Amino acid sequence: MRAYSYYTHHAERKRAIKVGGLLLCAILVICLTWDSSSAKLLIDVDNPNLGKMPIMVAQFTSNQPGSLNGSELASIIRTDLTLSGLFDVIEAPQPLPLTQNGDPELNSLSSSGAQALVMGSFQVNGSELTVECRLYDISLQKLDLGKRFTGPLSEHRYIIHRLTDSLLEKITNLRGSFTTDIAFIVDDPRTREIFLMNYDGYNLRPLTDTKVLNLSPDWAPDGKGLIFTSYIKGRPDLWYVPLSDGRRVVLISDRKGLNASGRFSPDGSKIALSLSVKSIPKIFIINTRGDIINQLTNGLGNDISPTWSPDGANIAYVSDQAGTPQIYIVPVTGGRPKRITLSNAYNTDPDWSPRGDELVFTSKIDGRFQICVIKPDGSDFRVLTNKGSNQDPAWSPDGRMIAFTSNRDGFKRIFVMDAKGTVQVPVSNKSGKSPAWSPRLSK
Amino acid sequence: MDNRHLTIYFTALMFTIILAGGCAKKIVRPNDMASPGFGLAGPGSVVESELQGIQSSLKTVYFDFDNYSLSPEAQASIDYDAEVLKRYPNLMVVIEGHCDERGTAEYNLALGERRAGAVAERLAALGIPSSRMNTVSFGSELPVDPNHNEEAWAKNRRAYLRVSK
Numbered sequence: 306m307r308a309y310s311y312y313t314h315h316a317e318r319k320r321a322i323k324v325g326g327l328l329l330c331a332i333l334v335i336c337l338t339w340d341s342s343s344a345k346l347l348i349d350v351d352n353p354n355l356g357k358m359p360i361m362v363a364q365f366t367s368n369q370p371g372s373l374n375g376s377e378l379a380s381i382i383r384t385d386l387t388l389s390g391l392f393d394v395i396e397a398p399q400p401l402p403l404t405q406n407g408d409p410e411l412n413s414l415s416s417s418g419a420q421a422l423v424m425g426s427f428q429v430n431g432s433e434l435t436v437e438c439r440l441y442d443i444s445l446q447k448l449d450l451g452k453r454f455t456g457p458l459s460e461h462r463y464i465i466h467r468l469t470d471s472l473l474e475k476i477t478n479l480r481g482s483f484t485t486d487i488a489f490i491v492d493d494p495r496t497r498e499i500f501l502m503n504y505d506g507y508n509l510r511p512l513t514d515t516k517v518l519n520l521s522p523d524w525a526p527d528g529k530g531l532i533f534t535s536y537i538k539g540r541p542d543l544w545y546v547p548l549s550d551g552r553r554v555v556l557i558s559d560r561k562g563l564n565a566s567g568r569f570s571p572d573g574s575k576i577a578l579s580l581s582v583k584s585i586p587k588i589f590i591i592n593t594r595g596d597i598i599n600q601l602t603n604g605l606g607n608d609i610s611p612t613w614s615p616d617g618a619n620i621a622y623v624s625d626q627a628g629t630p631q632i633y634i635v636p637v638t639g640g641r642p643k644r645i646t647l648s649n650a651y652n653t654d655p656d657w658s659p660r661g662d663e664l665v666f667t668s669k670i671d672g673r674f675q676i677c678v679i680k681p682d683g684s685d686f687r688v689l690t691n692k693g694s695n696q697d698p699a700w701s702p703d704g705r706m707i708a709f710t711s712n713r714d715g716f717k718r719i720f721v722m723d724a725k726g727t728v729q730v731p732v733s734n735k736s737g738k739s740p741a742w743s744p745r746l747s748k
Numbered sequence: 749m750d751n752r753h754l755t756i757y758f759t760a761l762m763f764t765i766i767l768a769g770g771c772a773k774k775i776v777r778p779n780d781m782a783s784p785g786f787g788l789a790g791p792g793s794v795v796e797s798e799l800q801g802i803q804s805s806l807k808t809v810y811f812d813f814d815n816y817s818l819s820p821e822a823q824a825s826i827d828y829d830a831e832v833l834k835r836y837p838n839l840m841v842v843i844e845g846h847c848d849e850r851g852t853a854e855y856n857l858a859l860g861e862r863r864a865g866a867v868a869e870r871l872a873a874l875g876i877p878s879s880r881m882n883t884v885s886f887g888s889e890l891p892v893d894p895n896h897n898e899e900a901w902a903k904n905r906r907a908y909l910r911v912s913k
Contacts, residue, residue, distance in 0.1 A: 497889065518889050521854055534857075540884045541857065563861050563885060566854045579858060584865050586858040607858035623855055629814070630855050651814075653852035667852055674851075696852060739853060 357727075358476070360386060361397040361414065361443075363424040365436070372429040373458070378436070378465050382423060384505055385469040385483045388730070389705050390723020391476075395419045411446045419443055423472065434458040438468050440475060450475045462507055482703040486743040488512065488522045488531055489708075489719050492736040499533060499546065504701065504708075504721065504742070506732030512551040521566050522741045526573040531741065532557065534565050543567045543578060543595070558595040562586070566610045570617050577601070577611035577620055577637075588622050590637065601635055602642065612657045612664070613637075614681070621645070621655045621664055621681070632666055634681060645683040654697055657681075658724075659704040665689075667696045676709050676726070689726030699742045700724075708732075708740035794836055794913060802839070802911055806832055809867050809907040813848070816862035818870060826867055829909055830874035836911070841876075843867050844908040845885040846892075848901035853887055860885030867907040 362382045365375035379397075386392040395417055401424060402410040409422055425438035433455060440450040452471055456464045466483035473481035485504045490497045491511075497518045502509040513519055518536040525531065530547040535554070537544065542559040558564040562581030569576055576593060579586045588601040588608045602608045606626025613620060621634045624642070629650040633642040646652040651669035658665065661681070668677045674694040679686045693713030700707055704724060711720045714731065719740045722729040794802070807825035809818070818826070833841060845864030847856040864883035872878050893900035 518886070520857070520887070520889070536886075540882075562865075562883060563857060565857050579854075581858075581861050581865075584869075586861055607855070607862060609858040610852070610854045623852075625814075625855075630852075651851065653855045669851075 355391075357391060357393040358421065359393045359395050359417075359419045360421045360423065361395050361417065361419040362386070363397040363401045363409075363422065364399055365425045365427055367427045367429075369429055373427055373434070373461060375427065378425070378427065378461070379423075381462055381465040381505075382469050382472070385466060385481065386472075387728055388505070388721055388723060389473060389481065390725055390727050391473075391705070397422070409441060411441055411443050415443050421449070421476070425468075429458060432458050434461050434464060436461075436464055436468060438472070440472055462503065466503075479703060479705075480745075482701045482705070482742075482745055485702060485745060487699075487708050487719065487721075487732070487740050488524065488743065489733070489737045489740045490519060490522065492717065492738065499531065499551075500735070500737065501548075502733060504706070504732070506719070506734075509733065509735065512548070513546055513554070514552055515554070521739055523568050524741055524743050525569055526571060526744055528744045528746045532567045532569065532576060534567065541565050543576070545593075556595075557593065558591060563609075568611050568613060570613055571615055572617060577613060577622075579609040579611070588620065588635075599639065601637070601639060610654055612655045614657050615659055615661045619681075621657055623653045623655065632664065632679075645679060645681065646686075647683065648686060652677075656699050658700050659702055665698040665700060665707055667698065676707065676722075678724075689722065690729065692729075695720075697739050699740050701742050702744050706742075708742055710738040710740065794839060799839075799911065799913065802832065802836060806909045806911065808909075809863075810902065811863055811905040811907070813901070813905065814851070814859065816859060816866050818866055823870065826870045827874065830871050830876055833871065833876050833880070833909075833911075837880075839911045839913065840880055840882070841871075842882045842884055842910045842912070843871075844910060845883065846890060846904055846906050846908065847888040848904040849888045849891060849896065850901065851888065853889070857885050857887035860887045863905075863907050867909070 362379045365378040367375060383394045387394050402413050404410055409424060414422060420443055422441040422443055425436060428435045435455045437453045439448060442449050452468060454464050454468055463484060469483045470481040486501050487504055488499055488501050491500045496516050499512045499519055499522050500509060501512050515535060515537055520534040522531045522533040530545055532543060532545050534541045535544045538559060541563055543557040543564040545555045545557055547553055560580055560582050563579055563586050565579045567576050567578040576591050578589060580589045585605060586607050586609055588611050590598040590601060592598060601620060604626050606624040608622055608624045611620045611622040618637055619634050620637055621632055623630050624633050630653050631644055632646045632652050632655050633644050635642040649668045649670060653667050655664045655666040663678045663680060665676060665678050667674050674696050675688050676690045676695045676698045677686060677688050693711050695709050695711045697710040698707050706721055706723055708719055708721050710717050716736050717738050718731055719733040719737055720729055721732050806829050809822045809825045843864040845860030847859050864885055868881050868883050871881060891904040893903045
């Protein structure tokens, strides 16, 4: 397997392959953490110098052309793979050169520099769709994975996303999260309803119908509903809405003042939120019925926007106790908060990564807001965006993508990028904000 | 050029208003109020049409960016509002805290809460019973001026007093 070294330049690879020196190939293979025990395509996601794996996704074929568009199916996979940040998707020849028995001519594809090939076919039976997909290792000239999925034709995008999930699992040992949804707030002048869409922006639909302001949606870990702050009673209270019926909202906490920025604990049994019962917004832990379990922070600062570490042991949050909003971490059982952001005067909106190794947050840099990451110990601060103003970051459940709000095209809308910010694309055309990424949803 | 003229005109107007306010007594007694509606009903009994008059007489309190402390101008506005509220002891008041669009929605929610709280605290110190007051933060969700410039932001960083029977 080749984990791509950052330094292995595309042109160099091409030349290497053209020169065709078996020797050169052998050296590359040895240099690049080749796992000889399992000869398969593998991206080692823990390698910090990881480059992108060049991959081809051929147009899907069918003996029933017209029932579905084979190039659309392939483009769903291409978008998924690109947004994972792990692949460099290369144009595949159309039609794909095939041998007599219908296999791809991998030999003729190797000069493209592509490491892997995805090809597939589909069959439509009434309202049922069957998709068959194969993953080839081009350099080893072998089949790596064959998958077949069947489902309703109307859900063809979901079926293809599931396919890409398993492709990613094969190549990285970690399943993708391409079948997930993003909840976000759609901006209308007087109302802010919660909408849902697939992570790539398709299948947009409204969830709530409250006709009032709604803020800060957060998914229940079971994926069956969301908590959010709503002005249904004229004040910012914490509510729950089940996905099964967006009109059946349930009140969780309506204490005096703020009941804001609620976030479910990883096991779903508790909620961290900001309450201002004693006039200053502070972080509290409540149960799902709304009873207070404990008050986590004290002092004169405004404390808001809690986020749980994935093990449920710590909470990161925003406080302006030092004069400007900064990010702090405190054990969930209480204790002395530790400030982790030291540069820039405005750091807000932390979201703890699913692997626990990073926090993504918003930082004000040169008068504009940018998405940044930092390690929980305050080290390794990095800026991921630089166009327009960018806010509200939220991790995908596999930690490989980040959704956020950007105004770079003149209005606020939801973008998705890979965890390193190498690919950043808008996924919604509707004006909106506060994306919340769903857990992996079982269907 | 038109815009510039307007700005100069507007600045001059604001200056005159501030000067006038400064020269006159800082706290205008309810008796001095010119609004129609005032003084028609006795304390405590307010008719619907009057409520509107009282509402429009109340002053909005303005704040600096990322700040909930009360400037001398803000304090003067609250002192004025306290006098209005004292005249109608049966009216309830909701103090709405608002922010400009810059910054994070959630952090702005906290900031708006503190702005509303700061106004409520001063009103209480001036003798308005806490039982008459409620605070609600709208963060940066409801700007009065939807534009994206300093002038709009200054108008949007505010605490608005909404009275009801």
